[in-house]
Amino acid sequence: MALSTIGFDADDTLWHNERFFHLTQARFEALLSAHAEPAHLHERLLQAERRNVGAYGFGVKGFTLSMIETAIEVSSGRVPATVIGEILAAGREMLAHPIELMPKARAAVEALSGRFRLVLVTKGDLLDQERKLAQSGLGDLFDAVEIVSDKTAETYTRVFARHGTGAEEAMMIGNSLKSDILPMLAAGGWAVHVPHELTWALEHAPRPEGHPRFAELMDLGGLESVITRIG
Structure with missing residues (x-):
């Protein structure tokens, strides 16, 4: 697909x-x-x-x-x-700390904007997440923003049906195996794990070794190669 x-x-x-x-x-x-x-x-x-x-x-x-x-x-x-x-x-x-982008984050989002529908899917406090997105300078690059109470397979099914052509034709990119990767795979989509050096204990989960729709990158600079492999 x-x-x-x-x-x-x-x-x-x-x-x-x-x-x-x-x-x-x-x-x-x-x-x-x-x-x-x-x-x-x-x-x-x-x-x-x-x-x-x-x-x-x-x-x-x-x-x-x-x-x-x-x-x-x-x-x-x-x-x-x-x-x-x-x-x-x-x-x-x-709640007032300044935003510091991850390495290669802006370049990665800019390279995909206009080629794919881009959706920011984040959980947390509504006002805080809106503040951080505004300060990041990335807001205009996204076609949609979803601030959700939790990330489950049902969440991704709903989000990508609303903003795309379904989870099976979508990819989720994130640092949390528990929230970004496993539920997206369960929804039938692709999932790219970009580990962060610090991860909250409640976000730990096993890696889905061998899953055909799972990939892992050290940073966002490798996204293009993953997308090319998918075709």
Whole structure:
């Protein structure tokens, strides 16, 4: 089948994102150092994020609320209000951080724009994702933008039916095996994994070894060769 539509993930595929979560978590560990060791705090925070993602969704706001919840839990409710204020301030800083594009991201999107329907498919907080797309300078290169609550096979089936000729004639490009790759393959499409050095623990998943519609690249500069192989 001919490839008609190409979807791009946003965070840590087109621009850096996870590094800001790591920096904020280090700040969080310093703030709570009197109550918990870093490794224990990390595990408690991850447990809170896993519990809360269904209610708060993905992104900075859910992360901030999970940090506050964890701070209350590990301190047995004794965490000072000043520390809660610091956590809230850290969350606000994350929501204002400048956008830094990944290497070769602009060139890759520009090379495909006009040749294929391009769709940005990202999950997270609506306002934050809209801000990052606007600051990236890539918005005009996309034919459509979908900010979704989660990425599943049903999500991709719906998105590529709406903006293309169906998932079977579409490709999804992203850094997350769990969100960008496995559900796209399940929907019948092609999927290109571009690993990032930092990946949130809840996004880990096994590689689909040997799948005929799966490819992996070290950076976005190799996309053209993958598309050429598909024909």
